[in-house]
Amino acid sequence: MQSDKGFFGRFGGSYIPEILHASQQALLDAWNQARVDVDFLADVDRELQQYSGRPTPLTPCPNLTRELGGAQVFLKREDLNHSGAHKMNNVIGQGLLVKRMGKKRIIAETGAGQHGVASALIAARLGLECTIYMGARDIERQYPNVFWMKQLGATVVPVTSGGQTLRDALDEALRDWSADPSGSHYLLGTACGCAPYPEMVAEFQSVIGREVRAQSLQQFGALPDAIYACVGGGSNAAGIMLPFINDQSVELVGVEAGGRGPAPGDHSIRLSDDLGSPGIAQGFATMFLQDDQGQLMETHSIAAGLDYVGVSPILAHLNDTGRVRMTAANDDEVMHAFLALLRLEGIIPALESSHAVAGALRDIPAMSPDKKVVINISGRGDKDIFNVASAVKDAEFGPFLQRYLARELQA
Numbered sequence: 001m002q003s004d005k006g007f008f009g010r011f012g013g014s015y016i017p018e019i020l021h022a023s024q025q026a027l028l029d030a031w032n033q034a035r036v037d038v039d040f041l042a043d044v045d046r047e048l049q050q051y052s053g054r055p056t057p058l059t060p061c062p063n064l065t066r067e068l069g070g071a072q073v074f075l076k077r078e079d080l081n082h083s084g085a086h087k088m089n090n091v092i093g094q095g096l097l098v099k100r101m102g103k104k105r106i107i108a109e110t111g112a113g114q115h116g117v118a119s120a121l122i123a124a125r126l127g128l129e130c131t132i133y134m135g136a137r138d139i140e141r142q143y144p145n146v147f148w149m150k151q152l153g154a155t156v157v158p159v160t161s162g163g164q165t166l167r168d169a170l171d172e173a174l175r176d177w178s179a180d181p182s183g184s185h186y187l188l189g190t191a192c193g194c195a196p197y198p199e200m201v202a203e204f205q206s207v208i209g210r211e212v213r214a215q216s217l218q219q220f221g222a223l224p225d226a227i228y229a230c231v232g233g234g235s236n237a238a239g240i241m242l243p244f245i246n247d248q249s250v251e252l253v254g255v256e257a258g259g260r261g262p263a264p265g266d267h268s269i270r271l272s273d274d275l276g277s278p279g280i281a282q283g284f285a286t287m288f289l290q291d292d293q294g295q296l297m298e299t300h301s302i303a304a305g306l307d308y309v310g311v312s313p314i315l316a317h318l319n320d321t322g323r324v325r326m327t328a329a330n331d332d333e334v335m336h337a338f339l340a341l342l343r344l345e346g347i348i349p350a351l352e353s354s355h356a357v358a359g360a361l362r363d364i365p366a367m368s369p370d371k372k373v374v375i376n377i378s379g380r381g382d383k384d385i386f387n388v389a390s391a392v393k394d395a396e397f398g399p400f401l402q403r404y405l406a407r408e409l410q411a
């Protein structure tokens with residue numbers, strides 16, 4: 001989906017400080033040339049295949065299908081990308097663009113840490129310096145990812161302002177970019193921010209939907225009847241959905257983080273239930289969670305990667321036009337969906353992706369058995385072991401950590 005001068009309906013645009021205008025224009029020019037350059041696109045394709053392991057499979061789920069007694073379930077396995085999430089598709093694209101622009105340093109922000117790890121990996125592979133901003137609260141929730149970023153040679157900067165989550169990390173990354181606009185590239189991890197980021201990130205992620213299209217035709221001889229994806233910033237959702245945007249027979253469903261419930265600060269529901277309102281922040285216009293004074297609100301989700309106060313202008317627009325149906329799943333439903341996939345299909349999805357599963361589990365029993373549903377498994381759940389261990393109240397995990405710590409302190 002092409003923007004109209006950076007706008008998608010009433011959302012998007014570019015609301016940035018004067019100091020960033022020149023580097024934003026340079027990025028825009030570089031992207032506009034690269035996106036139609038067959039050599040660049042071939043380089044991206046090669047790295048997606050040889051480094052990240054694409055194409056990722058479309059996996060049928062016979063046990064889940066039998067259990068639900070409705071439509072047939074298929075999973076798009078972005079968890080099988082190198083580094084365990086769809087974030088890799090975008091960093092490969094932007095990383096190769098950075099090389100093309102001749103810059104030597106990347107700045108990134110991260111919530112769940114998946115984009116941070118992916119950025120650190122691509123920086124190592126392409127020989128770039130890398131600084132990653134991460135909310136101090138997210139660092140606590142996703143420390144294993146922080147550990148890997150550091151081992152990969154990245155500098156991880158804890159952000160202690162505001163709610164200490166993704167939104168605050170994004171502010172700091174923008175500040176860094178403003179301080180060094182010509183030497184550094186801001187490698188934004190989702191389809192948000194000023195133009196051309198939403199469109200560029202969505203385009204790099206559209207490889208997901210293009211593969212689903214080809215795989216569906218090959219594996220069951222038709223397009224899917226419905227596609228479900230979780231919506232944090234909106235990049236995996238835009239990536240799987242955009243290649244189907246003109247296929248009206250394919251229902252597109254985005255699932256936001258319902259968190260602990262609908263009270264302010266307990267969730268990250270911007271589009272469903274009209275809980276967000278239009279605003280301009282962090283360089284672009286979209287639906288934000290904000291109070292009567294226009295102040296951005298705190299958010300919560302069991303999944304750090306969905307805990308964002310804004311949303312892609314592309315999804316906000318598709319929600320406006322009715323092309324995407326938005327819904328939300330709360331933390332309990334998400335844990336139920338997570339365990340269902342684990343035990344019925346032997347797949348450990350990220351808690352973010354489990355939102356998409358939860359949204360689909362709600363609808364599938366009412367669908368007829370000849371229908372096909374594709375759920376995007378945007379990432380794998382290894383990183384969530386701490387959160388899951390406490391959610392399932394595993395009796396052994398805490399004592400194991402204590403024993404481990406005691407040994408480390410003795411050594």
Ligand SMILES: Cc1ncc(COP(=O)(O)O)c(C=O)c1O
Nearest residue numbers: 232233234235236305352378379
């Ligand atoms: C596994 C996974 N899925 C989904 C998301 C949400 O991002 P987006 O909405 O941009 O796909 C994240 C973000 O960190 C993630 O790590």
